[in-house]
Amino acid sequence: xxxxxxxxxxxxxxxxxxxxxxxxxxxxxxxxxxxxxxxxxxxxxxxxxxxxxxxxxxxxxxxxxxxxxxxxxxxxxxxxxxxxxxxxxxxxxxxxxxxxxxxxxxxxxxxxxxxxxxxxxxxxxxxxxxxxxxxxxxxxxxxxxxxxxxxxxxxxxxxxxxxxxxxxxxxxxxxxxxxxxxxxxxxxxxxxxxxxxxxxxxxxxxxxxxxxxxxxxxxxxxxxxxxxxxxxxxxxxxxxxxxxxxxxxxxxxxxxxxx
Numbered sequence: 001x002x003x004x005x006x007x008x009x010x011x012x013x014x015x016x017x018x019x020x021x022x023x024x025x026x027x028x029x030x031x032x033x034x035x036x037x038x039x040x041x042x043x044x045x046x047x048x049x050x051x052x053x054x055x056x057x058x059x060x061x062x063x064x065x066x067x068x069x070x071x072x073x074x075x076x077x078x079x080x081x082x083x084x085x086x087x088x089x090x091x092x093x094x095x096x097x098x099x100x101x102x103x104x105x106x107x108x109x110x111x112x113x114x115x116x117x118x119x120x121x122x123x124x125x126x127x128x129x130x131x132x133x134x135x136x137x138x139x140x141x142x143x144x145x146x147x148x149x150x151x152x153x154x155x156x157x158x159x160x161x162x163x164x165x166x167x168x169x170x171x172x173x174x175x176x177x178x179x180x181x182x183x184x185x186x187x188x189x190x191x192x193x194x195x196x197x198x199x200x201x202x203x204x205x206x207x208x209x210x211x212x213x214x215x216x217x218x219x220x221x222x223x224x225x226x227x228x229x230x231x232x233x234x235x236x237x238x239x240x241x242x243x244x245x246x247x248x249x250x251x252x253x254x255x256x257x258x259x
Contacts, residue, residue, distance in 0.1 A: 002124055005099055005111045008051055012044045012081070012097045013115030019043065020088060028089065036085050041065055044081035048099065052077050064207045076102040078210040083112075084183030093117050098185040100210035110214030112185045121189040123218035129192050138221040138241040139194035144174045147197035147244055150187040151180065154203040164202050167255050171200075174251075184237075188212025191239050192219035198240030198248055200226075204233040221245075226252040 019040035029037050045063045053061065053069075060076035061069040077099065082088050084095030093116035101109035108125040121136075123129035129136050141147050149171070153164055172178050179196065181187055185208065187199040192215045209232070216223055222245040226236035235256060238248050 009097050009111050009113035013113050015044050016115045041082045048079050074104045078207050080207040083185040087182045094181040094183050096183050096185045098211040107214045110211030112189050112211050121215050123215040129215045129218035136193045136219050138219050139197050141197040142243040144247050147175050148177045149198040150196050152201040184208040185212045188216045192216045198244050200238045202236050226256040
């Protein structure tokens with residue numbers, strides 16, 4: 001199954017790379033004033049859904065662009081065809097294809113592919129996490145002042161009044177540095193890789209983080225909501241290595257009502 005999904009992600013990546021060459025303003029739609037979707041998003045999701053359902057016709061599916069297919073099988077595929085569409089449109093490399101499998105409510109498989117970077121992340125429950133065939137693990141960083149973290153601002157794009165800016169203002173001075181990639185799936189994968197030490201964000205959807213969650217956990221990371229519970233992404237998302245996670249939660253918990 002994992003080989004099948006990895007190959008599908010690679011094929012979907014070719015659709016992205018080729019489609020991006022010919023992308024024009026006529027290919028853009030706006031879900032809201034700042035939330036973009038392209039014809040390529042739709043094309044990739046349709047390609048993935050068709051291929052997966054042809055092989056697993058009794059499985060359910062949730063995609064960002066076309067919504068849900070409900071079944072009683074206990075299996076559900078969760079797809080974000082292009083996580084980081086703004087980067088994709090602006091020809092920046094930090095976008096990804098995210099595919100996860102949920103079994104009886106638990107994420108058990110995740111594949112995230114960044115076509116412009118040529119990076120393929122994947123994991124199955126209990127089998128470890130990998131990038132391009134090499135096992136990956138979260139960092140061993142234990143102090144905030146030695147940590148590099150990432151965040152995002154989906155909450156601002158959605159117009160939230162209680163948003164990430166106060167949290168950003170409090171956390172960033174405590175860190176070595178901050179990065180902003182624009183794809184939550186990649187933020188989780190880079191945390192799994194140990195390139196980042198942690199990641200937090202508000203106002204994400206399950207398809208943004210489903211595959212990355214599996215990869216991060218299998219790399220030894222911890223992922224919770226802002227209070228340390230499991231109501232993510234509804235109540236915010238906080239991901240880090242085990243040493244830093246408690247430090248991150250101590251700060252985020254007081255903002256949990258806003259998330």
